[in-house]
Structure formats: structure tokens, C-alpha cells
Amino acid sequence: MKNVYRMAWSLAGAATALGLALWLVFPPASPFLLASIGGTTVFLFGLTRAPAAQPRALFGGHLGGAAIGIFCTQTFGNSLWVYVLSCVMTLTLMLVTKTMHPPAGATPLIMVQTHASWHAMWQPVGLSILILVAVAAIWTRLGPKMVRYPVKWLDRSPPTIWWGNWEDGEDV
Numbered sequence: 779m780k781n782v783y784r785m786a787w788s789l790a791g792a793a794t795a796l797g798l799a800l801w802l803v804f805p806p807a808s809p810f811l812l813a814s815i816g817g818t819t820v821f822l823f824g825l826t827r828a829p830a831a832q833p834r835a836l837f838g839g840h841l842g843g844a845a846i847g848i849f850c851t852q853t854f855g856n857s858l859w860v861y862v863l864s865c866v867m868t869l870t871l872m873l874v875t876k877t878m879h880p881p882a883g884a885t886p887l888i889m890v891q892t893h894a895s896w897h898a899m900w901q902p903v904g905l906s907i908l909i910l911v912a913v914a915a916i917w918t919r920l921g922p923k924m925v926r927y928p929v930k931w932l933d934r935s936p937p938t939i940w941w942g943n944w945e946d947g948e949d950v
Contacts (some may be wrong), residue, residue, distance in 0.1 A: 780923070787921040792823035795913035802909060803902045811888055814840070815906045817881025822914040826925045829935035830879050833928050836907060838877025840885050843868040844903045847889025848896055856890050864890050876934035 796819045803811070818840070821831040829835060843864075850864040864886035872878045889898060914927040 784921070784924060787917075787924065788823045788826075791913065791917035791921075792819050794917065795819055795822065795910050798913060799906045799909040803906050811902050811906065814881050814884040814888060815910065817884070818879070818907065818910055821879070821881065822910055822927060823917075826914075826918065826927050827929050829930075829933040829937070831927075832930055832933040832935065833911060834932045835872075835877045835879040835935040836882075836911065838875055839868075839872050839879030839882030840903055840907050841899060842871045842875070842877060843882045843885035844889055844894070844899050846871065847886030848894050848898060850886065851890040851893055852895075856893065861887055861890050873936070876936065876938075878935040 796816065799815055799819075800812070803815075818836065821828060821836075825831050846867045847864045850860050850867070854860045854863070865883060868883060868886045872882065885903065888894075892898070911928075918924045918927045
């Protein structure tokens with residue numbers, strides 16, 4: 779029964795965080811961001827312990843991806859190859875800096891699609907992420923015996939840049 783309570787508490791927290799973020803960010807102004815912050819909400823409230831859900835990965839992935847997407851679209855336009863370039867550059871950044879947050883892979887694509895300006899780093903991207911993190915940090919402390927978010931502020935995600943890429947798992 780306590781697992782059902784914890785799940786219900788997590789689901790209510792996810793709904794609260796996402797609802798507040800969408801209300802304050804105003805999604806009609808940035809509809810494509812919905813997919814990215816929806817995925818982040820799943821990580822924060824469903825995979826709370828995962829390194830990819832911790833602030834280092836969350837902020838690094840989304841803000842790095844946004845910066846790359848904005849740079850690419852302002853420099854090169856929005857051709858198909860610019861979408862690909864911005865996503866591959868974001869993947870490279872997240873692997874090298876160990877800030878892998880899978881939903882952030884959509885962020886540079888969103889920035890290119892919307893021809894975003896540098897203001898988008900704050901609104902909608904930064905503000906959305908701040909709201910989700912704040913609600914997750916508060917919400918997980920209100921429920922009894924919940925895993926408190928963040929688990930580790932600076933947890934590396936992935937632990938090495940080769941994690942998941944090689945069959946034997948060795949660092950080359």
C-alpha cells in the first residue's frame with residue numbers, strides 16, 4: 779500500500795511541477811518545448827535517483843543544448859543539416875561534460891525550429907527547468923519516505939564518455 783501512496787505522491791508532484799511550468803512559461807508561445815520539459819518531468823519524478831535527473835545533467839544538457847541550437851540557427855539558418863548539426867553538437871557536449879539528460883536532446887532542435895533568440899535561454903528554457911527543479915526539491919521533501927531530489931547535485935551522467943558505447947564497457 780505504501781508503494782501506491784508513493785507513486786500517487788510522485789504523480790501528483792509531476793502534475794504540479796509540469797502544470798506550474800506550463801502556466802508560467804505559457805506554452806502557446808513555445809509549443810515545441812512541451813516535449814522537452816515533459817521528458818524532464820518524467821526523469822525528475824519517475825527516475826529521481828538517475829544521474830541523468832540530477833541538476834548537473836539537467837541544467838547542463840538543456841542550457842547547453844539551447845545555446846548550441848540558438849547559435850546554429852542564428853549562424854546557419856534552419857536547413858535540415860542545421861538540425862542534425864545542433865543535435866550532434868549537443869550530444870557531444872553532454873558526453874564530454876558528463877551532463878547527459880536525454881530530454882535535452884530535443885532542446886537544440888526546438889531552438890532551430892523556432893528561430894530562437896538568446897533570450898530563449900532564460901525564457902522558456904531556463905525558467906521551465908528552474909520551476910521543475912524547485913517543485914521536485916520541495917515536493918520530495920513533503921512526502922514521507924520519499925527519495926529527496928536532488929540525490930547528488932553534481933552526479934556525472936554518464937560516469938564516463940564511453941559509457942554505453944562499447945560492448946566490453948572498458949574506458950579506452
